[in-house]
Amino acid sequence: MPGLNENYKKKLINRYVAGEATEDELLAFFGLLTTNDLDLLIEEHMSLEIGSILQEKQITKNHKKNLWKYPAAAAILLLLGWGSFNLFYKTPVKQQIAKNQRYDVRPGGNKAILTLADGKKIILNGAQNGKLADQGNVIINKTGNGQLVYHAEATSNAQTTAYNFIEVPPGGQYKLTLSDGTRVWLNAASTLRYPTSFSGNERKVELTGEGYFEVVHHSKSPFRVVTKGQIVEDIGTHFNINAYFDEQSIKTTLVEGAVKVSTSGASSDSEHKATILKPGQQSSLKGSRIEIRTVDIENMIAWKNGQFNFNNDNLGNIMRQISRWYDMEVVFENEKSKEKILSGIITRSVSISELLHMLERTGEVKAKINDHKIIILDL
Numbered sequence: 001m002p003g004l005n006e007n008y009k010k011k012l013i014n015r016y017v018a019g020e021a022t023e024d025e026l027l028a029f030f031g032l033l034t035t036n037d038l039d040l041l042i043e044e045h046m047s048l049e050i051g052s053i054l055q056e057k058q059i060t061k062n063h064k065k066n067l068w069k070y071p072a073a074a075a076i077l078l079l080l081g082w083g084s085f086n087l088f089y090k091t092p093v094k095q096q097i098a099k100n101q102r103y104d105v106r107p108g109g110n111k112a113i114l115t116l117a118d119g120k121k122i123i124l125n126g127a128q129n130g131k132l133a134d135q136g137n138v139i140i141n142k143t144g145n146g147q148l149v150y151h152a153e154a155t156s157n158a159q160t161t162a163y164n165f166i167e168v169p170p171g172g173q174y175k176l177t178l179s180d181g182t183r184v185w186l187n188a189a190s191t192l193r194y195p196t197s198f199s200g201n202e203r204k205v206e207l208t209g210e211g212y213f214e215v216v217h218h219s220k221s222p223f224r225v226v227t228k229g230q231i232v233e234d235i236g237t238h239f240n241i242n243a244y245f246d247e248q249s250i251k252t253t254l255v256e257g258a259v260k261v262s263t264s265g266a267s268s269d270s271e272h273k274a275t276i277l278k279p280g281q282q283s284s285l286k287g288s289r290i291e292i293r294t295v296d297i298e299n300m301i302a303w304k305n306g307q308f309n310f311n312n313d314n315l316g317n318i319m320r321q322i323s324r325w326y327d328m329e330v331v332f333e334n335e336k337s338k339e340k341i342l343s344g345i346i347t348r349s350v351s352i353s354e355l356l357h358m359l360e361r362t363g364e365v366k367a368k369i370n371d372h373k374i375i376i377l378d379l
Contacts, residue, residue: 110146117162171327
């Protein structure tokens, strides 16, 4: 892109690292990357970033691989090659990038299907903003930007509870506000079943996939999220649940407040049946056993904030996240490649070819796109 001065190029780098780049700026940024026009400026930026971190934290040479903790460094490291600080690219990738762009896929967006109590389905990404439906005493509104709001007009005298069901497909995300004011963010390939209005001494919803909850607490009516084999009960809470069927365990991460996590279903094993989480803790349920560990909250809820945040993650886990967001099948030529460890931060707003380009810059990954399939090649 001839004609762009250095100040503008530096601005693009700074806005990308800060996560503030507009769509046009992202296109310009990645366009310059493919021509290597940013190499010297990124090297300068990275040198300053690492120097600042090393001086501030007195990190020794042996600890440099912990730089993923600093978002600015992590973002640049992922672009320029994780674990390598000479900032030179190991292999030319322009030819593969150009090939991948022919089969490019845009990132996911706000889309979902709502099923009403009478079975009627509404495709939300195609629906007009405004009132969508009445469900008894509840009005359902679509407010734009992928948001659904339930508003209870008055106390209901209905003898039966009406349920709605929202399904977010691969490549989608959606946000809804339930009738009690609780806010829910749903990630790609997720579903939520919930009553249109809550009554009685319990508020219960059923989740598959991944959801982030900001619960309005009512001491006399606890809010419970049911997943396969697990129940999470709020105690005034913001929390994230990852309950995808293709993951090895159900992970519940507490952001603030407190939650009680317990197993459900018949089991003779009474060990670790229920536990209370503190902020920054994550429970992992495998079978009937619950294990607790401390985690990086920002890493666990990065999807809600429009990012992929990989913290010493294996490539198998990374590609499952990418597969859901871009609605693409992933195939590994060599199963051992799934064990490779990467760290860094990437915005979820880039196309799949741009994302694969960044992964390839690590020198640990080489990929190609064939129709709607990502193939991780054996290096």
